[in-house]
Amino acid sequence: MPWSYEIYFLALLYQVGFLGFTIYLIGILWIFLESIKIIRLNNDYSLQIICLLCGMLGSLIASFTNPYLVRFDGLWVIFIPAAFINYYLTSVKSN
16 A cells, blocks of 8 residues: 555544644644744754754655654654753753
8 A cells, every 4th residue: 555655644643533633733833833932042052943943844744755753763853853942941041
């Protein structure tokens, strides 16, 4: 079934339901919104988060045709920007 790779997000919707898919979507949107807040500060962290955000967006777009996020190592693309944002919020912003 070669077409099964093209329906990854629909399969995710079927597996976790609408509420679960919405929770995943809110998490991704939170990463994008917090990244935009950091980018607007225009400091050294802005350049780093731009690179991480571009990589995450590219991976999410690529996941439309290939199920990259199904594997454990595919999830690092989402966890690294989230970890960077958490680092920024806990240590850099508090100073």
